[in-house]
Amino acid sequence: GPDPVTIGCPEYNDFVPTQHANSIYQAELLKAQNPNVTVFGYLYTSCNQVWYDFGAEYETNRTDLHTLLNRTSGQPFTCTVRQGPETSYYDWSNPAWRAWFLEKAVGPFLHTPAIDSIFFDEITLMLYGWEWMWWEVPPGYPKLYRDGVLALMAEVGDLLTPLGMIPWYSNNALYVTQPADPEQFYLRWVETLKTHGGGMFREFWQGTLNEVLDLQYLAAEGIPVQVHSGTGGETLDEATDRYMIATFLLGCGEYHYVQLGKDWNWNSWAWPAGYDHELGAPLGLATNTTAMYWTRSFANADVAVDFTNPAARNATITWR
Numbered sequence: 001g002p003d004p005v006t007i008g009c010p011e012y013n014d015f016v017p018t019q020h021a022n023s024i025y026q027a028e029l030l031k032a033q034n035p036n037v038t039v040f041g042y043l044y045t046s047c048n049q050v051w052y053d054f055g056a057e058y059e060t061n062r063t064d065l066h067t068l069l070n071r072t073s074g075q076p077f078t079c080t081v082r083q084g085p086e087t088s089y090y091d092w093s094n095p096a097w098r099a100w101f102l103e104k105a106v107g108p109f110l111h112t113p114a115i116d117s118i119f120f121d122e123i124t125l126m127l128y129g130w131e132w133m134w135w136e137v138p139p140g141y142p143k144l145y146r147d148g149v150l151a152l153m154a155e156v157g158d159l160l161t162p163l164g165m166i167p168w169y170s171n172n173a174l175y176v177t178q179p180a181d182p183e184q185f186y187l188r189w190v191e192t193l194k195t196h197g198g199g200m201f202r203e204f205w206q207g208t209l210n211e212v213l214d215l216q217y218l219a220a221e222g223i224p225v226q227v228h229s230g231t232g233g234e235t236l237d238e239a240t241d242r243y244m245i246a247t248f249l250l251g252c253g254e255y256h257y258v259q260l261g262k263d264w265n266w267n268s269w270a271w272p273a274g275y276d277h278e279l280g281a282p283l284g285l286a287t288n289t290t291a292m293y294w295t296r297s298f299a300n301a302d303v304a305v306d307f308t309n310p311a312a313r314n315a316t317i318t319w320r
Contacts (some may be wrong), residue, residue: 019053020108027114040119040168041109045152047079048087054104055087077136092148093141102155110163117165119201120156123149124171124189146185150192157196166224168199190221199224199255207247207315209307212294216286219253226257239313241272246315249279249303250286250296277301277319 020041027039049055077089091097109115156167173186193200200218205211205227218225229244241260248258260270280299288294292307306314 021053023109024112024114027112031114038116039114040117041115042119042121043105045090045120045123047077047089052105053108054101057104091145092152093144094148095151098148098152098155101152102159106156106159110159110165117160117167118156119168119170121170123153123169124173143183146183150185150188153189153192153198154196157192157198161197166197166199168201168224168226169193170201170203172203190218190223193223194221199226201225202227205229205244205248205258206310207244207305208310209292209294212247212251212286212305215248215251215253215256219251219256222254224255225252226259228259228261230261238272241270242274242317243305243313243315245272245274246303246305246317249298249301249317250294250305274317 023041027041030037030039043052048058078086079089090101106118109118153167153169160167171189192198200223202211202215202225207229211227215225215227227248244260245258248256252258260272262270278300280301283297283299286294286296286303293304294307295302295304297303300320302316302318302320304316304318306312308314
């Protein structure tokens with residue numbers, strides 16, 4: 001694995017993938033180099049990952065476990081992730097499968113001092129990104145699946161928060177852009193985080209006005225958020241980095257974090273100039289003088305963004 005001296009830095013929250021034992025071993029190396037570094041165990045929650053110990057057991061016993069997400073034809077949905085073998089999708093509407101997942105997937109990361117919490121990746125991938133899959137499932141199943149995701153989050157939160165661990169979930173949906181939804185799934189998602197504990201990870205921050213408005217909503221609800229913009233990294237673009245930071249600052253609240261990186265590799269995280277300044281407390285919420293021109297002031301900086309032409313990356317951060 002990567003040199004822990006290099007990646008064990010306090011500025012980085014490292015997601016540690018692969019099998020549980022190897023993940024814990026890597027986490028222990030990181031903690032040995034810097035006890036203050038925050039380390040997350042990583043679990044992919046859309047379809048099965050056979051490089052985990054429980055993943056191989058799942059593929060062997062999945063029919064007996066009744067955990068398959070099947071098409072109306074009776075054949076299971078399958079996927080291939082990260083050049084791995086073909087596997088099946090999890091069925092979160094099945095309480096027995098959720099209990100098995102908590103025991104086999106989540107359990108090994110608990111009570112391990114080197115693991116501070118767990119990151120659940122792509123937990124809403126099939127809810128918003130792959131709606132076409134619902135064409136081949138029985139009527140009413142999408143709601144059962146969504147309800148199952150919320151049940152899983154509640155069960156995870158009730159398991160982790162008493163241990164001082166805050167679960168984080170990847171969710172790239174935006175409340176302000178969702179169509180009318182009689183299930184109120186996004187609102188229920190937020191309420192589940194508030195009630196049972198958890199934070200939200202925005203994986204592909206582009207700095208749009210809708211994203212800013214959504215971040216304002218989550219800040220008002222007290223939801224921890226980390227946003228990631230994959231536009232920096234080894235080849236820094238100063239204007240783009242400034243724009244991504246500025247748009248984040250317009251909407252951010254307490255326990256909100258931003259990171260720039262060209263890729264997901266540990267050595268691609270950027271360190272733009274804005275990180276070197278002391279921002280200070282916000283002096284209020286963002287305000288707009290026109291529909292597209294927004295500003296916000298902090299103790300040590302003034303931020304302004306013009307959303308009229310997002311491609312122009314028209315943003316300023318004036319430090320005091």
